[in-house]
Amino acid sequence: MKRFDLIVIGTGLAGLTAARTAIGMGAKVLIVGRGMGALTLFGNTVDLLGEIPPETEMAEGITHWIAAHPEHPYARTGWEGIESAVAAFRELFPPPYPFAAPGRGNSLLPTGAGTMRPTWLTPITMAAGAAMTPAETLIVGFRGFKDFQGDTVSLHLKCRGVILPLPRYGLEGLTAPALARLMDETSFRERLGESIRQQMAGERFIGLPAILGLRDPAAVLKTLETITGARVFEIPMLPPSIPGTRIFHRFREELIAKGATFRMGHPVSGAIIKDGRCEGINIDNPPLVAEYRADRFILATGRFMGGGLWAEMDRIIEPVFDIPVFQPGERGNWFGERFFDPEAHPIHRAGVVTDADLRPVDAAGRVVLANVRAAGSILAHHQAIEEKSREGIDIATGFLAAKRALAS
């Protein structure tokens, strides 16, 4: 039997942040996850709160917003909590691949549907997207790469667009990870840069799908910008997400280097509960079930997609600890009549309710398990999809959960 100071369940951005924070405080940490998490599907930029208008300074905007949303996870962390957690995140990404906020408030970045989308921190490979103007931008899609439809993007952004055949390979049906690995090869990206240059008509910006390499995206960016003489930016597209995968790999590399134990690919099959505390968890690793013990636990298993919440036909449950879940009413009321209802669907408010310390509580407000904390999107009373707050909630609550867990 192995014993840890802290076990983090979940390898998404919340779990990774919690594990890294705890490692930084000298704890012996185990992080377990079933898969790579929503981070590798949707992680592109760091959103804090999309509804803050671009002209409003972020600290001020969020501080006001929190006052009006006292049940939101941000009310647990406050702006200070968000700020210090995001600062710690940025430390993990030094140049040449830094994350920065292009403005004092939200910036608008183009998407794979040709819409503009508000966000806070962008990786260096997306930064120029915030500065582009339609008349000066060329959108480049690749023939056979179906998860980025260049003509849809250029049509809606009112830019010029081209669809290029990819050099060297008969590449129809290529996936984003395969394309990103090809971009890691110098000769490939040089040839691609050259064929883009031949299509240019004086544009100062070039938008490409977000596939500019997994290993060294800054080098890919530099090659393309040198050859084309324009500023190049990545555009987020259908999952999986290459920029999100970069974030995942960076965290994992850091955690392993600092001595965390990483267990991936196996679900948590049960918890050992005694006297209102969790003593350990079982991890399914057929034909064995391994038992891991720790003093503290952080539950960062995400929502329905990640398996943190599960919807039966009549109620929503939390499968690992069977923690009480805030319910969105009867099944007929979980979702609005229209997909694009003006209000977020009621089910998105469901989740785990906690005390100020991020410990899950029941309907009467009593702490359920004294040494278990919850972090990330599993928390109740946020609407991460509509709010554009996914990464902010993950980073801020993951950070806070680890701090509070180790302080206890």
Added chain:
Amino acid sequence: MDLQTEVVIIGGGATGTGIARDLALRGIPSLLVEKGDFTSGASGRNQGLLHSGGRYAVNDPDAARECITENRILRRIAPHCIEPTDGLFVSLPEDGPEYRADFIRACGAAGIDTLPLSPREALSMEPRLNPRIIGAVQVPDGAIDPFTLVVENARDAESRGARMLIHTEVTDLIRDGLRIAGVRVRDRITAEAFAIAATWVINATGAWANHILRMAGLQIGLALSKGSMLITNTRLSERVLNRCHPPSSGDIIVPNDTVSILGTTSLRAEDPEHYEVTPEEVTFLVDELSRMIPDLKGERFTRAYAGVRPLLQLEETGDDRSISRGFALIDHGSCSGPAGLVTITGGKLMTYRLMAEKTVDFICERMGLHVPCSTHVQRLPGAGQGHTLKDRLLRLRRQTPSAKGEILCDCELVPREAVDAILREGKVRELQDILHRTRLAKGTCQGGFCVYRLLGLLNERHKADHRGGSNLILKAFLEERWKGIRPVLWGTSLKEEELIESIYKGLFNLTPAEPGRPGGGEA
């Protein structure tokens, strides 16, 4: 642009296209108008069951005989639309052995072959069946693809000279004294209005029959019955599974290619255009069908849908299931209405060909023509083609011998070339038309990924309607998709839905139509 023809057919369902084909085979010119696309009504919203007639054998022997006759004809003329799965009528303890004995007897009388099976035999054939069954009877049920059936009827009719106008709505009937002399129509996409002069107008609009008749101040007794169905993500059984008891709600499971369709309910509907599948119906279907397949609750459901049956209501009764599923051919001229107007309604998909035959027999008789029907022997054009998953994969390999085979829809393996071929034919006018003619958006993700790709292709071909851009079409598609998905959102399908919402509302920041949301939406 005014048109002229011998017979105008209103309605592009199985009956209407069946009539067009029958007329064409007998050399009579016709023009079919359909306000949506083919199969927009009940023909595209049924359980896809090729009835053996067993379901009606005990209560309605005439309907049973009609079914088994048409069953044999359809297997001959449209083998590519049919999977000859066979079906089991399964007796649970509560269904009792008496009904089973009556059932076998009644099937015999109607000419339906039966093979009684012991519980052990039935369970070895269909392992997911409830182990408590007391017996089963095998009958020649099957699965039928109504989309292909209807589109092929239309295609064959067209190749023999019939004309088809889809997205064309009848706005009025043209009167000429005591006769109906044609229809006024409006193109629903271009809003162009024009007239079609004809000797005969056939109202083959199913549940919409009274909408057309009202234009002539007429009405027939028609009850509308909503039937709701659920689609599972996997195929639950090899054969059609029926409960061996008097026909009721929630007692049939029909395999359909790689999935199964569970049905149905029967609830009175007021309007054939506006209805939805309620959470109560979904719970009912899952609970009721769990009696036949006990582990059904753990299944992933991909979609719910409903269709509206037009039931002839010649006299008032309590239960819609006891109203005859038979059809009626009404010559309004001979019952104090205007001449030249015929309504064919009631009936069911199984009898579409027979309904067409009777209608055209009537027209021929009035025209003094003596040309016999041949739709029971003339095979549909694609009859040589298989349509199982294996056949589709083989065709795919033939169509795309090189590396050019970009797959737009990963769930159902629809290649880009299949869409290009449809675009080249030039008959599709909106997104849903393309979706009707391919298996795009019919798989697990219900178009969550492939419709984005399809619209990219249309933008590349400049086929998308650029007023407001293709994202408006995308949003309209997601709303349409939502109607089917929302009723089944729990378990695994809810996980998928979070993924789809994360893409379109999160990543792509598509917002409700209202403009002015800060920072959001369309550039």
